[in-house]
C-alpha cells in the first residue's frame with residue numbers, strides 16, 4: 402500500500418473521538434497525519450489533544466500540526482500574562498478559562514512553534530486552518546486570512562472607473578454578516594483556483610466539501626456532528642460521530658432561531 406497522507410479536522414478537546422478516528426483509520430507509523438488546527442476549547446481534553454498531535458510528530462518524523470485561531474488566542478493570553486498584565490477571566494469565554502487550567506507552559510511554546518500551513522508536495526496540496534485569499538501565493542498569505550477567512554469580496558465595483566478593482570481592505574466576514582452593499586460576497590473557496598488544492602477546517606460544514614481545488618473537513622464534531630479525516634491518495638473521507646455535543650447547543654438544529662445555515666459551495670452549507 403502506498404503510504405497515506407491523512408488530514409484531520411478541528412479536535413477542540415475531543416480526545417476520545419480523535420482516538421476512535423485513528424483506530425478506524427487503522428493508522429500505521431508510515432502514515433503522515435496532519436491536523437488542521439484548533440486542538441483546544443469547548444471539548445473536555447485540551448492538553449491531551451495537543452499531546453496527541455505533538456507525539457505524532459515524533460512518531461512520523463514530519464510535522465503534524467498547524468496553528469488554529471483558538472491556539473492563537475491562547476498564545477495572546479499567555480503573552481499578556483508573561484508581560485505582567487492581569488488577565489480578566491470574567492471577560493473570557495468560560496471555555497477559554499477551562500482550557501487554560503489544562504495547558505502547561507510547554508503547550509504554549511509548542512503553539513508558538515506551529516506553522517500556519519503545511520505543504521503536501523506529492524499531492525500538490527496545502528493544509529491551512531481556515532483558508533486563503535485568492536490570487537496570492539501561499540507564502541504571501543496574511544496570517545489573519547489563514548486563521549479566519551470565510552466570506553470575502555476580493556474585487557469591488559469602482560463607479561469612477563466603471564470597473565472591478567482589487568479591494569484594498571481585505572476584509573472577511575461570517576456568512577451571516579455579509580454587508581448588503583451590492584458587492585459580490587462569496588465564500589473564499591469560490592474564488593480560489595489553485596495551483597494547490599487547499600485542505601481546511603475552521604468553518605463547520607454540513608458535509609465535507611470535496612471540490613477540484615478545495616477540501617473542507619470540519620464536520621462540527623464539537624457541536625455533536627462528525628469528526629472527518631481526508632485520506633490521500635484515495636481522496637476519501639473517513640468519519641466518526643461525536644460522542645456528544647460539547648458546544649452547548651450553539652450550532653445546528655437545537656438553536657434554529659440563532660444559527661442559520663448558508664450555502665457556500667456546491668451543495669455544502671456552513672453554520673453561521
Ligand SMILES: [Mn+2]
Nearest residue numbers: 439469470603
Ligand atoms: Mn477555527
